[in-house]
Amino acid sequence: MDPAAPIPLARPSIGEQERALIDEVLGSGQLSRGPMVKRFEAAFAEFLGAAHAVALSSGSAALHLGLKALRLPPGAEIVTSPFSVPATANMVLAAGLKLQLCDISPVHLGLDPPQVACTITDETAAVLPIHVFGQPAEIEALTDVCRIEGIRLIEDACEALGTRVNGKVLGTFGDLGCFGFYPNKQITTGEGGMLVTDNAELAERVRLMRNHGRSMDGPWHDQQLVGLNYRLPDLSAALGLGQLQRIDEIMQRRATLAETYRRQLEEVPGLRPVAAEDDGICWFAWVVILDPDLPRDQILTDLHDRGIQAGRYFAPLHQQPALAPLVGDQGPFPVAEAMASRALALPFFNDMTPDQAERVCETLRSLIERYR
Numbered sequence: 080m081d082p083a084a085p086i087p088l089a090r091p092s093i094g095e096q097e098r099a100l101i102d103e104v105l106g107s108g109q110l111s112r113g114p115m116v117k118r119f120e121a122a123f124a125e126f127l128g129a130a131h132a133v134a135l136s137s138g139s140a141a142l143h144l145g146l147k148a149l150r151l152p153p154g155a156e157i158v159t160s161p162f163s164v165p166a167t168a169n170m171v172l173a174a175g176l177k178l179q180l181c182d183i184s185p186v187h188l189g190l191d192p193p194q195v196a197c198t199i200t201d202e203t204a205a206v207l208p209i210h211v212f213g214q215p216a217e218i219e220a221l222t223d224v225c226r227i228e229g230i231r232l233i234e235d236a237c238e239a240l241g242t243r244v245n246g247k248v249l250g251t252f253g254d255l256g257c258f259g260f261y262p263n264k265q266i267t268t269g270e271g272g273m274l275v276t277d278n279a280e281l282a283e284r285v286r287l288m289r290n291h292g293r294s295m296d297g298p299w300h301d302q303q304l305v306g307l308n309y310r311l312p313d314l315s316a317a318l319g320l321g322q323l324q325r326i327d328e329i330m331q332r333r334a335t336l337a338e339t340y341r342r343q344l345e346e347v348p349g350l351r352p353v354a355a356e357d358d359g360i361c362w363f364a365w366v367v368i369l370d371p372d373l374p375r376d377q378i379l380t381d382l383h384d385r386g387i388q389a390g391r392y393f394a395p396l397h398q399q400p401a402l403a404p405l406v407g408d409q410g411p412f413p414v415a416e417a418m419a420s421r422a423l424a425l426p427f428f429n430d431m432t433p434d435q436a437e438r439v440c441e442t443l444r445s446l447i448e449r450y451r
């Protein structure tokens with residue numbers, strides 16, 4: 080391999096298993112509503128230890144239908160984090176609910192439970208934490224807050240497949256958990272998502288709503304709910320099932336890569352790894368937080384110039400032109416703003432080699448030295 084070849088921020092790794100399953104679907108001629116979707120769902124539910132898994136066309140679709148299926152009062156407040164991709168906020172709005180933002184903790188970059196407790200009002204129907212970069216929000220404390228308040232908990236675990244907290248996998252703590260399989264994720268289906276829940280009624284509603292309110296196998300003209308087309312195609316399900324069959328290997332590779340980054344960067348002045356340790360975390364991205372006096376955007380440009388596709392990651396949602404007028408004066412959210420301006424996501428993917436990681440660390444180290 081050319082040692083100077085560009086290193087992408089993320090890249091899927093597709094194995095023989097996935098190709099064989101894709102061939103199986105192509106050979107069957109059943110490209111939608113076929114058995115591969117059910118096989119993927121069953122394997123996913125088993126991996127998570129959830130009673131039900133419903134395959135959908137994206138992580139956003141999982142968030143959207145999850146919020147709809149809970150049948151919350153129209154306009155009810157959903158407490159969520161400004162430190163996320165636009166999908167979380169967009170889906171709250173698409174479900175006809177009110178976005179109520181709350182600041183994050185600088186430790187795990189997820190919703191801060193004491194601040195959440197203060198943000199909840201009589202109009203709050205649910206809390207929607209985001210497990211960013213694969214790192215868990217304080218999910219046990221958030222579960223307690225929701226139980227005490229008698230409100231719902233929806234986990235945006237789109238970036239956190241495989242991460243465990245005290246032996247329990249993320250996505251299974253709340254009323255429902257949402258996963259996304261965009262090609263930068265731990266496993267991919269190209270585009271796709273999954274909703275998991277232990278609530279049979281909720282799962283059934285989501286199953287109907289993903290297919291215009293109709294059963295996937297029942298009479299085609301029997302529409303029971305208002306819904307959308309959020310079906311996952313069988314070719315995508317085949318890719319997902321093949322990836323899931325390799326999940327142990329994928330998690331091991333990501334753990335090894337995280338360990339390499341941590342070892343090489345831990346002592347570098349001017350930055351800190353996003354989490355104090357990697358225990359139980361299946362990283363989606365490996366992120367460092369730069370000291371505030373370092374020019375993060377210039378360092379990003381310099382990395383790009385050297386063929387290293389690092390990323391800045393989240394832009395605070397409340398500062399986005401589309402959302403600012405809706406959020407109004409809910410802020411400021413100083414931790415989310417500071418973290419968004421200092422976070423640097425390093426290339427991180429299953430097939431990344433130790434040499435590539437070494438080159439990233441060496442280049443970053445020299446740039447930090449230059450700007451300190």
Ligand SMILES: Cc1ncc(COP(=O)(O)O)c(C=O)c1O
Binds near residue numbers: 140167238260
């Ligand atoms: C935290 C988070 N939430 C939601 C989503 C939305 O997933 P999708 O792109 O599959 O709609 C993503 C994916 O980018 C994400 O990272």
